[in-house]
Amino acid sequence: MSEVHTLYAITHSLFSGRARSYLIKNQIPFRELSTGHESFKADVLPKGKLPTIPTLVTPEGDVIRDGAAIIEHFEAANGRPCRPVGAKQQVVSALFDVIGTDGLLRPAMHYRWNFQEDNLDFVRYHFLYSQRDLPAREEKTEKMMGRMQQVAAIWGVSDDTKSLVEELYLEYLDTLSAHFEHYPYLLGWRPCIGDFGLIAPMYAHLGRDPYPARLMQQRAVRVYRWVERMNRADQDAPEYFNAGTDFLPDDEVPESLLNVLKVIAEDFVPETRSAAATINQWLQENRPQAGDAAERFLGQVQFELRGQTITSIAQPYRFFELQRVQAIYDALDTAEQQAVRDMLDRCDMAELLSIRLDQSIAQLDNLEVWQA
Numbered sequence: 550m551s552e553v554h555t556l557y558a559i560t561h562s563l564f565s566g567r568a569r570s571y572l573i574k575n576q577i578p579f580r581e582l583s584t585g586h587e588s589f590k591a592d593v594l595p596k597g598k599l600p601t602i603p604t605l606v607t608p609e610g611d612v613i614r615d616g617a618a619i620i621e622h623f624e625a626a627n628g629r630p631c632r633p634v635g636a637k638q639q640v641v642s643a644l645f646d647v648i649g650t651d652g653l654l655r656p657a658m659h660y661r662w663n664f665q666e667d668n669l670d671f672v673r674y675h676f677l678y679s680q681r682d683l684p685a686r687e688e689k690t691e692k693m694m695g696r697m698q699q700v701a702a703i704w705g706v707s708d709d710t711k712s713l714v715e716e717l718y719l720e721y722l723d724t725l726s727a728h729f730e731h732y733p734y735l736l737g738w739r740p741c742i743g744d745f746g747l748i749a750p751m752y753a754h755l756g757r758d759p760y761p762a763r764l765m766q767q768r769a770v771r772v773y774r775w776v777e778r779m780n781r782a783d784q785d786a787p788e789y790f791n792a793g794t795d796f797l798p799d800d801e802v803p804e805s806l807l808n809v810l811k812v813i814a815e816d817f818v819p820e821t822r823s824a825a826a827t828i829n830q831w832l833q834e835n836r837p838q839a840g841d842a843a844e845r846f847l848g849q850v851q852f853e854l855r856g857q858t859i860t861s862i863a864q865p866y867r868f869f870e871l872q873r874v875q876a877i878y879d880a881l882d883t884a885e886q887q888a889v890r891d892m893l894d895r896c897d898m899a900e901l902l903s904i905r906l907d908q909s910i911a912q913l914d915n916l917e918v919w920q921a
């Protein structure tokens with residue numbers, strides 16, 4: 550694959566980090582352009598349908614919008630290099646993909662937007678220079694940033710909940726750091742689909758904006774190293790003296806990784822349960838037709854976390870990703886299903902196998918659409 554792809558993305562964008570890392574790690578040549586380039590509006594958007602990044606243009610001119618679709622495009626074409634073979638590893642890999650792209654948005658938004666003294670000038674640079682030098686650029690930047698400053702609140706961070714959000718994030722950071730004592734990637738010696746999902750919030754926001762990046766450098770060097778590593782084409786694991794080259798043998802999912810899942814489960818599971826109830830209620834009332842575009846946000850979510858109530862937002866996309874975990878599980882034989890269930894029970898994640906929407910979501914012509 551010597552021809553160059555074009556990735557419409559930007560350095561400070563959360564979802565861009567997932568596709569970029571995949572391209573780097575799989576040595577797929579690409580150039581990155583911001584959506585400020587004329588070509589995005591003129592040539593790409595009509596085929597991509599929505600103005601979101603990442604959007605990929607292949608050397609043949611095909612347009613693929615959405616990080617999951619971009620990765621699936623290469624996985625399907627190349628014998629699924631980033632999907633482990635074993636049942637438990639496959640499920641854990643797909644689960645981290647959901648956690649990264651949806652489950653860690655709360656700390657990602659909090660640590661970007663609620664530490665303005667440290668972050669604001671840095672972030673403003675990126676918003677400003679993602680646009681061409683047109684007269685309204687400064688004004689547009691301030692407007693965009695003003696809007697974005699609300700997002701942490703939308704995901705449930707308030708004066709009352711912010712110390713809880715930080716407490717949980719720090720526990721997650723500590724357990725992830727402990728995992729990387731043993732291995733450079735989630736499932737051993739090379740990155741899986743889950744690593745790419747997880748890098749989404751961990752790169753642009755939590756691993757690069759000044760305040761959270763310093764926090765990560767000072768508190769969790771190993772996590773910081775993984776963030777660097779996920780943006781390099783080589784294995785980048787010189788500090789591991791016993792390094793292998795593959796996923797761990799015998800479908801092993803290390804205990805250290807289950808410890809990470811156990812921390813994440815605390816908000817991810819009740820939030821998913823509540824979001825499913827909200828969206829299913831909406832589905833009953835609205836009964837979208839097969840092929841109708843799935844909404845990006847659908848109402849509020851409320852759940853209890855360590856004695857406090859978090860009010861957040863329901864996103865159908867979480868369930869599009871979760872369906873992929875469930876599809877892997879559904880295709881397993883009974884003994885494998887039992888092994889997966891036992892593993893997920895141990896980290897309080899087993900309920901995710903059965904939290905489902907009444908209508909599933911597919912990707913069709915660059916849109917997420919409802920199915921019958």
Ligand SMILES: N[C@@H](CCC(=O)N[C@@H](CS)C(=O)NCC(=O)O)C(=O)O
Nearest residue numbers: 562563564600601602603615616617
């Ligand atoms: N599901 C999409 C989400 C992409 C997305 O929301 N990207 C943000 C930037 S990180 C964006 O483009 N926002 C602009 C918009 O929604 O108009 C993916 O995973 O690629």
